Each structure stands twice: as C-alpha cells, then as structure tokens.
Amino acid sequence: MSELVAELASGERRPLARLLTRIENGDAALRPQLQELFGAGRGAHVVGITGPPGSGKSTLVNALIGEWRRRGRRVGILAVDPSSPYTRGAILGDRIRMMEHAADRDVFMRSMASRGELGGLAATTWIAAAALDAAGYDPVLIETVGAGQSEVEIARLAETTVVVEVPEMGDEVQAIKAGLLEVADIVAVNKGDRPGADRAARQLRAMMSTAGGRVERTPPKIMVTTATSGDGVAELADAVEAHREQARSPVAARGRAANQVRRALADLAATRAREHPAWDQTVQEVADRELDPFTAAERLMEGVG
Amino acid sequence: MSELVAELASGERRPLARLLTRIENGDAALRPQLQELFGAGRGAHVVGITGPPGSGKSTLVNALIGEWRRRGRRVGILAVDPSSPYTRGAILGDRIRMMEHAADRDVFMRSMASRGELGGLAATTWIAAAALDAAGYDPVLIETVGAGQSEVEIARLAETTVVVEVPEMGDEVQAIKAGLLEVADIVAVNKGDRPGADRAARQLRAMMSTAGGRVERTPPKIMVTTATSGDGVAELADAVEAHREQARSPVAARGRAANQVRRALADLAATRAREHPAWDQTVQEVADRELDPFTAAERLMEGVG
Numbered sequence: 001m002s003e004l005v006a007e008l009a010s011g012e013r014r015p016l017a018r019l020l021t022r023i024e025n026g027d028a029a030l031r032p033q034l035q036e037l038f039g040a041g042r043g044a045h046v047v048g049i050t051g052p053p054g055s056g057k058s059t060l061v062n063a064l065i066g067e068w069r070r071r072g073r074r075v076g077i078l079a080v081d082p083s084s085p086y087t088r089g090a091i092l093g094d095r096i097r098m099m100e101h102a103a104d105r106d107v108f109m110r111s112m113a114s115r116g117e118l119g120g121l122a123a124t125t126w127i128a129a130a131a132l133d134a135a136g137y138d139p140v141l142i143e144t145v146g147a148g149q150s151e152v153e154i155a156r157l158a159e160t161t162v163v164v165e166v167p168e169m170g171d172e173v174q175a176i177k178a179g180l181l182e183v184a185d186i187v188a189v190n191k192g193d194r195p196g197a198d199r200a201a202r203q204l205r206a207m208m209s210t211a212g213g214r215v216e217r218t219p220p221k222i223m224v225t226t227a228t229s230g231d232g233v234a235e236l237a238d239a240v241e242a243h244r245e246q247a248r249s250p251v252a253a254r255g256r257a258a259n260q261v262r263r264a265l266a267d268l269a270a271t272r273a274r275e276h277p278a279w280d281q282t283v284q285e286v287a288d289r290e291l292d293p294f295t296a297a298e299r300l301m302e303g304v305g
Numbered sequence: 306m307s308e309l310v311a312e313l314a315s316g317e318r319r320p321l322a323r324l325l326t327r328i329e330n331g332d333a334a335l336r337p338q339l340q341e342l343f344g345a346g347r348g349a350h351v352v353g354i355t356g357p358p359g360s361g362k363s364t365l366v367n368a369l370i371g372e373w374r375r376r377g378r379r380v381g382i383l384a385v386d387p388s389s390p391y392t393r394g395a396i397l398g399d400r401i402r403m404m405e406h407a408a409d410r411d412v413f414m415r416s417m418a419s420r421g422e423l424g425g426l427a428a429t430t431w432i433a434a435a436a437l438d439a440a441g442y443d444p445v446l447i448e449t450v451g452a453g454q455s456e457v458e459i460a461r462l463a464e465t466t467v468v469v470e471v472p473e474m475g476d477e478v479q480a481i482k483a484g485l486l487e488v489a490d491i492v493a494v495n496k497g498d499r500p501g502a503d504r505a506a507r508q509l510r511a512m513m514s515t516a517g518g519r520v521e522r523t524p525p526k527i528m529v530t531t532a533t534s535g536d537g538v539a540e541l542a543d544a545v546e547a548h549r550e551q552a553r554s555p556v557a558a559r560g561r562a563a564n565q566v567r568r569a570l571a572d573l574a575a576t577r578a579r580e581h582p583a584w585d586q587t588v589q590e591v592a593d594r595e596l597d598p599f600t601a602a603e604r605l606m607e608g609v610g
Contacts (some may be wrong), residue, residue: 257592264602268450269574287562292343
C-alpha cells in the first residue's frame with residue numbers, strides 16, 4: 001500500500017486535506033496513483049444533493065449531517081461551486097466554514113472549485129469523493145447549486161441524487177427545476193411549513209408519472225421537508241439509505257461508469273490536442289473562418305490516440 | 306453554393322427553421338455541410354446575454370430587440386435552456402412565443418434544447434448562430450439562464466457577453482454572479498429603478514478593479530438599466546455595438562476559436578470511444594472498480610485517432 005493510501009486510512013484530517021488540495025489543483029503527479037486511490041474505496045454511499053438557488057438546500061444538508069451524526073456515521077461533504085473557474089469556490093467555502101458541524105472531527109467539509117489537468121470539475125469531484133471514501137467517510141455528500149448542465153452532470157455521477165425544491169418559484173426557475181427533476185432519485189419539497197407544500201408534492205408526483213414516456217426510469221420518491229425545524233429530515237435520511245441497494249444494481253453501476261469514462265475521455269482528448277503539432281495552425285484557421293471547428297477537431301484527433 | 310446555403314440566403318423563415326431543427330436534433334447528415342455553413346456567415350455580431358434567474362433578463366432582451374429593430378437591424382435570438390436534455394426547451398420556448406416581437410418578420414427567435422451527435426449544447430448553439438448569421442440576422446443574441454459552467458461556456462463563445470444583474474440577491478446567487486461577472490464584457494445592473502441600483506453599480510466597478518490580479522482582461526463596462534421602462538436600453542445597445550471591434554481583435558478571435566475546437570474535440574472523442582471495440586469491457590471494469598476512469602480513457606484513446 002502506498003504512503004498516500006496509508007495516510008488516508010489513518011483517518012487523520014491533514015493528509016486528506018492535503019490530498020484534496022492536490023486534486024483540486026489538478027496535480028499531474030497524482031495521475032499514476034488514481035488507480036490505487038479508486039481501489040482503496042471502502043464502498044461509501046455517494047449522494048448528490050442539488051437544487052436551485054433559494055431552495056434552502058444548504059440548511060437541509062446541515063440538518064441531514066446532524067441526522068447522520070446521530071446515527072454514528074462519519075460524513076464527508078463536497079460543496080461544488082458552479083462559478084468555480086473564477087471565484088475558486090471562495091464564497092461557498094466561506095459558507096461551509098460557518099456551518100454548525102465545522103468543529104465536528106467526524107464531519108469533513110470541503111468546497112471544490114478549480115479545474116486542473118486531471119480533468120474538469122466533474123472529474124475533480126469524483127476523485128475527491130473517492131478520497132473521502134478511502135478516508136472512511138460514509139456517506140459522501142456532493143452538494144451543487146443546481147442550475148446548469150454541469151450540475152446535472154455532477155448529480156448523475158452520484159449513486160443517489162436528491163433534488164431540493166420549494167413550493168413556489170418563478171418561470172425561469174421552473175425550467176431549471178424540470179431539468180433537475182429528471183435526474184432525481186428523491187425530491188425533497190423543502191420549506192414544507194409554507195402554504196401549498198403538500199399540494200406542490202402532489203403536483204410533482206402527478207408530473208413525474210406523466211413524464212414517464214420521455215425518460216425511462218423509476219419515478220423519484222417525493223418527500224416534504226422543513227429543514228429549519230427538522231421535520232421530515234430523518235425520513236429523508238431513511239429514503240437515501242433505502243436507495244443505496246437500488247443504486248448499486250449492475251445496470252446503474254455500469255451507467256455511472258460509462259458517464260465517468262466519457263467525461264475522462266473528453267478531458268484527455270482536449271489535453272492531448274493542445275500538444276498536437278498542428279494545434280496552433282488549426283486554431284488560427286478556425287479563427288480566420290477557413291475551417292469549421294468540427295473538421296478542425298477531426299484533424300487534431302489524427303495521431304492523438 | 307449548395308441548396309442549403311442558397312435557401313438560407315433567400316431570407317425565408319421556413320428553410321432556416323427546418324435547418325435549426327436538424328441542428329438541434331444533431332442530424333449527422335449535416336456534418337459534411339458545416340464547413341460551408343460556417344463559410345456562408347455574413348459577419349453577424351454574436352452577443353451572449355446571461356444572468357441569474359430573476360434578473361429580468363428576458364424583459365431586457367425584449368427591450369434590446371425593440372431598440373435594434375428601431376435601428377433597422379434584423380435580430381436573431383437563440384434562447385438556451387439549461388435543463389435542455391430533459392425538457393427539450395419547452396418552457397423557455399413557450400415564453401419565447403409570448404414575446405412581443407414574435408410576429409415581427411425581421412426577428413427570428415428560437416429556443417435551443419437537445420444534445421445530438423453534432424456535439425453538446427454549446428456546439429449546437431454556435432452552429433445555430435452560424436445559421437442565423439448566414440440567413441442575414443445581425444446581431445445574433447444568445448440568451449442563457451446563467452448559473453452553471455455550461456452557461457459560462459456558452460457565454461464565452463459569444464463575441465460580446467452581457468451579464469444582467471440586479472441590485473440585491475441572496476448568498477448562493479452571489480456566488481453565481483461572481484462567476485458570471487468574470488466572463489462579462491458588459492454588466493447591466495437591471496431593475497435600476499430599485500433603491501440601491503447606482504450603489505450596486507459602483508460596488509461592482511470597485512470589485513472588478515480589485516479582481517484584476519486574478520484574471521487578466523479588460524474590466525467590463527458597468528451600466529444601469531430598467532428594462533420595464535426602457536431606461537438605459539439604448540445606451541446598452543450602443544455599448545454592445547461599441548464592443549464589436551474589440552471582440553474581433555486577432556487575439557480575441559483566436560481565443561474563441563480555441564474554445565470551439567476544444568469543445569468539438571471533447572464531443573468527437575466521446576462519440577468515437579463509444580464505437581471502440583473495447584468500450585463495453587472497459588466500462589464494465591470501471592463499474593467493477595478494477596480500473597479508474599482515467600486509465601480507462603487512455604486505453605480507449607488508443608486507435609481512436
């Protein structure tokens with residue numbers, strides 16, 4: 001066993017924190033150790049939690065952490081900042097440090113931000129999840145501000161995806177919701193103490209059953225939670241745990257693996273193309289509109305394999 | 306000149322609408338014609354407009370369209386739905402049909418949704434923008450609900466990127482804002498009739514000047530608009546037009562071309578890998594945790610070029 005994995009297995013926080021920084025920075029020297037890192041996993045349940053801004057998702061995550069701590073679990077949390085290439089996660093990172101569980105030694109929280117040579121943000125996140133798994137945290141929560149396709153993609157990498165909603169929202173947010181709902185294994189209609197929460201849950205159940213024709217999957221479980229009071233939080237934790245077996249069916253595991261490989265491939269192709277001898281000239285031809293980007297990509301794929 | 310380009314050049318709406326449907330569906334038969342389509346561009350100014358949900362972006366886009374129509378321009382608009390793989394753009398599409406310019410023959414509006422074999426949503430959007438350009442629309446506006454990295458990426462493909470903000474917003478939305486601000490060429494602080502709009506604009510100017518150390522670029526122009534009354538809209542249109550020359554510098558054009566090629570490469574690599582004889586077995590090994598996704602990607606890149 002390498003030093004890296006032995007340090008993680010020790011359960012100490014500092015080696016894990018250092019490793020996560022290297023992962024976040026895309027440290028290329030980690031590359032040969034990834035195989036071992038993935039192999040050192042202890043089978044943690046990787047749970048994605050996403051939802052639009054304003055859904056009370058962070059409060060709900062905080063309440064879920066408390067529930068899992070009461071159940072004796074060591075909880076890992078990765079908060080993925082969608083604006084990451086620019087802010088380097090500073091804002092969600094600050095929020096994390098203010099959370100009530102920040103002083104708990106059995107809760108490890110980290111905001112994920114930058115892109116590096118190891119791949120895009122999705123890849124960075126799943127490597128980080130593997131590190132938390134190897135360090136003995138279970139469940140590992142991946143929290144994203146759900147809105148764009150990146151967040152949908154990150155949510156799909158999790159074994160169980162929880163989408164947090166609120167009863168009432170504007171039109172644009174409705175569009176975002178619809179996209180997220182179809183990756184949800186569990187939907188938490190949060191702010192359940194507001195008028196209309198139960199009706200919203202019923203509407204969602206009806207919506208998910210009629211949407212079945214478009215997307216072939218098990219309809220998500222719809223629950224009502226009130227993160228601020230804790231109502232429904234234990235039931236949500238139960239539902240997440242109950243989904244674990246389903247998430248580990250051979251078909252589901254294969255689907256996730258295919259997504260991971262696709263993502264890694266896309267990043268690898270982009271990295272190698274930049275090193276292609278014809279890169280500069282090809283890009284210039286596209287800039288001069290002498291070549292379209294697709295033909296350019298085909299040219300750069302030659303000899304890249 | 307092919308039939309495709311001749312039909313677009315005719316200025317009729319129906320061939321353009323049919324072509325956009327084929328682009329959106331990822332029709333592989335279009336692939337050999339893309340070179341010609343990109344070459345048929347008339348040099349339209351491609352303008353990205355993004356901002357968080359609730360910023361009044363759609364109303365502002367509507368007002369900008371009115372302003373450009375008064376200036377005698379034919380305006381193309383692509384509304385990109387971030388939840389696209391699932392809702393197929395139905396929700397933003399409905400909104401578009403309700404817009405006041407829907408009956409104007411010199412305004413062409415379209416919501417972009419699905420992914421297809423031609424590439425991801427970003428690629429689909431820029432091919433669609435090339436089609437609107439070839440059909441004589443200028444400017445071509447690309448509107449996204451700005452939140453995730455996909456939206457940031459789409460915004461970066463535009464020649465000029467306008468980010469719409471509002472004076473007051475919650476913490477999570479602040480995080481989103483910060484990410485968007487750093488891709489902005491122009492920031493419109495909308496809902497300018499609310500208290501604090503001018504102060505918000507001053508704060509943004511201060512923020513952008515101190516952020517200079519992290520990102521090397523020209524600080525964005527900060528403006529105050531009130532889309533509902535039209536205040537500041539003509540000035541915003543002026544600012545967009547004034548940015549056109551700057552956006553077409555050789556350095557800027559090269560940067561955009563490099564992004565387009567990278568995106569096309571990622572999509573091409575993923576498509577080809579799925580056809581690789583070792584695809585099924587490699588994915589299974591990743592699912593069984595015998596192989597990490599990065600080593601898997603390297604294996605699949607062999608012989609793919």
